[in-house]
Amino acid sequence: MAVSSKLLLLVMITLISVPVPSSQFQNHNHTKLELVHRDQISSSNKFHNHSHRFLARMQRDAKRVAALTHHLSPAKDYELENLGTDLVSGYYLGFSEYLVRVGIGSPPTFQYLAVDTGSNVIWVQCQPCSQCYNQDDPVFNPATSASYTVVLCGSPACDALPLNDRRCHAGKCGYEVNYHDGSYTKGTLMLETLTFGQTRIQNLAMGCGHSNQGSFNVIAGLLGLGGGRISFVNQISETGGAFSYCLPSYSNLSPGWLRFGRGLGGAFPVGATWAPLVYNPRAPNFYYVGLSGLGVGGVRVPISEDIFRLTDSGYGGVMIDTGTMVTTLPTVAYEALRDAFIAKTNGVRAPSVSTFDTCYHQDSDNFQFPSISFYFIGGPILTLASHGFLIPVDGVETLCFAFAPSASGLSIIGNIQQTGIQISIDEARGYIGFGPNVC
Structure with missing residues (x-):
């Protein structure tokens, strides 16, 4: 099936996320959005030579594989010095090669978020920043959003965070995610509206990161598609716990796509x-x-x-x-x-x-x-x-x-x-x- 290089919206809809992720499914809602490789974002690509870009990709990849191996293998299975990178404590991984363009808040502030099937927490850099890395787009300011709501400690959304990532301060639900490469994001959990073209997702639990550091380059944050309760796909009941994606080849400059839900055009295709x-x-x-x-x-x-x-x-x-x-x-x-x-x-x-x-x-x-x-x-x-x-x-x-x-x-x-x-x-x-x- 040919895919247009423009964002394709299958239907104009508003989705409501649920405080506790639900497996309920409505098969009439599907959302499709564009996936681009991070090297296609010109300002994030400081390497104009193919060989240099390739080696930079390989260095990023070596760190992620080393982190996965370190976390998911018994220590006796490998020697740390053979992994090719320094390892620090952390539970999730801060690298992703593919990005989506989404709007955060009301009115929406558009940002590039990295898509990662190995992460759960959705987060974006937020003002005011105690420490933020440089990003291309303006940093999201929750004070300008009419849909911004702080998540309180003890709420279902806060309880959906993994225990190791959860922090509470003055009744507010905080989060802290540390990545194996030394990157991290810290802030407050919020309920916000995400916009994909004309599709809006309301009351989505996501991190508002006031202290962020690491190798995210110009990416504003992360869209976690992992298997946890707080991940994007499990917060939205309409997806039915299903999504699909098509990653363009490294030699193909056309974008890929990411789609949520089952059924016609969804994540349950006939002939797979x-x-x-x-x-x-x-x-x-x-x-x-x-x-x-x-x-x-x-x-x-x-x-x-x-x-x-x-x-x-x-x-x-x-x-x-x-x-x-x-x-x-x-x-x-x-x-x-x-x-x-x-x-x-x-x-x-x-x-x-x-x-x-x-x-x-x-x-x-x-x-x-x-x-x-x-x-x-x-x-x-x-x-x-x-x-x-x-x-x-x-x-x-x-x-x-x-x-x-x-x-x-x-x-x-x-x-x-x-x-x-x-x-x-x-x-x-x-x-x-x-x-x-x-x-």
Whole structure:
């Protein structure tokens, strides 16, 4: 399905968020909005050279993967010095590559928010700032908004915050979210109106951050789409716990899209490849998928299913994450996949680049390569398009195999492998869908 580069509104509606997230669903409401990569926002992109942009992305990605590995793996599974970044305490992760444009308050102040399927709390920088980083758009001022309401301690909205993030002061519900890279946001929880074009969402619980620091660049805040009670998708009963997105490929300058709700045009498309979601009580914010194996050229690679299994203690498993760029696999699985790919590829090898050890000159004569497939529990198979596993690293001639090994037992399906195809997450029913629509 072709997607317009302009914001598409399927219907003019007003949604009311509920103080305690509800699973009730009304199938006549759908909202679709535009997703752009952070590198497409010119002022946030200080690297005009493709190679420099690529390396900056890889550095951001290394920090996020290191943080995930640190948080979700037993200490004995890896050596900290091999993770490539300094680690600090924190529960959530402060990186996301894709942005949406939303209006905050009444009248709306329009901002870019990062979309993150691994975070719950929605927040935006707020005046007055005791400490704020620079952002492109004016910082939201709640004093100018007619719909601004402070959330009180003990209220259902405050209680929906994770206990570790919740603070109370003078009866007001405060929040504090610390990210593994050292970034943080602190402030007061508020009820506000969000605007997507002509679609308004009223009484949405979100953070009003008066003290914020870190690597958010010019992004004003974050739209959390994780599995927690306070996340955007779980606050809005009309979504029914379902949403879908289509991330544009790194070589495609057209925007992708984000959509909420099931039904026609929603997150429950006919013809999708459906796989079971797997719940991890150690990481309830994140979405895990039941992966059983990998394939190259239509042939399953001999890898034990146990490598991808989530243990009873919540370690290992396969996470799908929009904030991670490169798909990482346990070393034994990665090496088996890579070796099978090399054996069936006809091309001239190029030197390794960053974390990628398998690269080719794409302008070499007769460059041919096999397909890559994911095998899911229950039988579904997803075969990736070439841009889902070969990525240009210098903007000219070098393509690299876009997977990486990890000493941890955790596998992460990153956004490279998600690009160009509709991803549908139906948390309420426990499934994740791939396709059939593309972008």
